[in-house]
Structure formats: structure tokens, C-alpha cells
Amino acid sequence: MPARRHVDIAPQSGCSIRLSTGETVQVIDLEGQQVADLWAFAVDGGIVDWLSVSQTRDITVRLFPTVGESFYSEQAVVLLSLLYLGSTIFPPVSQTPENRDMFCYHVTSGL
Numbered sequence: 001m002p003a004r005r006h007v008d009i010a011p012q013s014g015c016s017i018r019l020s021t022g023e024t025v026q027v028i029d030l031e032g033q034q035v036a037d038l039w040a041f042a043v044d045g046g047i048v049d050w051l052s053v054s055q056t057r058d059i060t061v062r063l064f065p066t067v068g069e070s071f072y073s074e075q076a077v078v079l080l081s082l083l084y085l086g087s088t089i090f091p092p093v094s095q096t097p098e099n100r101d102m103f104c105y106h107v108t109s110g111l
Contacts, residue, residue, distance in 0.1 A: 025107070038071075039051060049074055049075050051071055051079055055074060055076050056071050059076065067085050069081070069082055079107070
């Protein structure tokens, strides 16, 4: 099992995190109601594929996947699956407001 990493991202900024198939990333919005953009790329040898909002919406027939559904690539390959949404799955994080938003994604393709 890979070591757990903790990354703080300052407001109005971003970062990248490299994950492998089978790994999970949890995004916690401590303030709640903040804008969060998610990008995912899959690299297999010299072939690069990326998260596609339009493919995801066409395949799932909704604006945003619900828990248990997936995010798809430009080539209609599952890249990420949404495991958790909300703040009730995980124990409270000390000194954070109860209205924080939480998202947990499972990597299902080589990222």
C-alpha cells in the first residue's frame, strides 16, 4: 500500500499529483463552497488521453457523476470513479468547519 501523502493547496492556486492505477485521492475543501477544477491525464507508453467533460456527460447522461459513477477520457475510457461525496464518510478533521466539501476519487486507468 502506498504511503499516505498530505498536500495543502493555497486558495486561488493549484498543484499536480501523480497517481497510479488503483490509487485514491481525497479532496477536502475546508472552507466549503470553493471552486475546484479537476484534470486527469492517462499516459500509456507514448499515448496520452485526458479527462473529457463532454464524454463524461454523454456517457453518464448527467452534468456531474454521482457516487459510484465514473469520469471518462476523450477516448471514452474510465479514468476516475467517484467513491465518496460529502462529509459523512470520513471522521471529522480537527479544527475544520462542518460544512467542508469532500470528494474521493479512485484511479481506474493508468494516470
